[in-house]
Amino acid sequence: MSSAHKNLSIFSTDNLPDITEKRFAIVVAEWNEEVTNALADGAHKTLLTYGAQEDNILRVTVPGSYELSYGAQKMAQREDIDAVICIGCVIQGETKHNDYINHAVAQGLTNVSLKYDKPVVFGVLTPNTEQQALDRAGGIHGNKGDEAAITAVKMLKF
Template identity: 60%
Template sequence: MEVGRAEGLKFAIVVSQWNAQVTGSLLDGALRSLQQHGAKETDIEVVQVPGSYELISGADIILRNREIDAVICLGCVIQGETRHFDFICDAVANGIANVSIKYNKPVIFGVLTTDNLEQAMDRAGGKHGNKGEEAAVTAIQMGIIAKQH
């Protein structure tokens, strides 16, 4: 897959503090990937929010107040014993999509929705790779498309 170069693009990463063991690894992967593809450290802003639900307003605040080419939302919601998981996952997915539409900017869904911590860790640098890296690659590709059109 041809990724393209991130030079000249400005990124924001909004990351949930909830499940920090997982989201910290996702953040590390996203930062590493952006920089490997040419993003300057000064062109990446990291904003921490309390939980995955707050990724929505975090992305909205960033896009309202900054010139950003793409926002990467990183979070992790792990299934519990109640339906709370379903409500949060649905709200976060729809909210992130709505922010993207509102600002006509790429807002990338890098939120893990897993059954347990082991599955989350497998996707945050474990046997299934690092979904933070994948979210960064998506942000680069979408940022390039947005600049070209």
């Protein structure tokens, strides 16, 4: 279901694991920072809502979405981090740069997750316009950051 037909901030919370002792890294791309800051804030608040301790949430920034894979790897290799949430936004615009960036980031984050055997979550918006991004960063379609955080929590059950 596309996010145009779903609120990203509404999800099932059945059988969530206890995360009071879990540590999370939120890796945030600086590019499109109005959007990525809103997404990161959503992820942070969601983690707190479902039991994470403030001191167990680390936020780091990278220049853009392309750099999320490396930032995720640096966080995932740390033994004191249980899950990594990656936040970015690549807007289509007039060129095909998003096709190359989004594919590389998705593959990179998957590789990091498998290499370090821990959740590395793709919280990257891939909209056609800035308005679509804002709609998914706390706007009319909820907040993708909320969804990314709850995904990290759910994946800690494995």
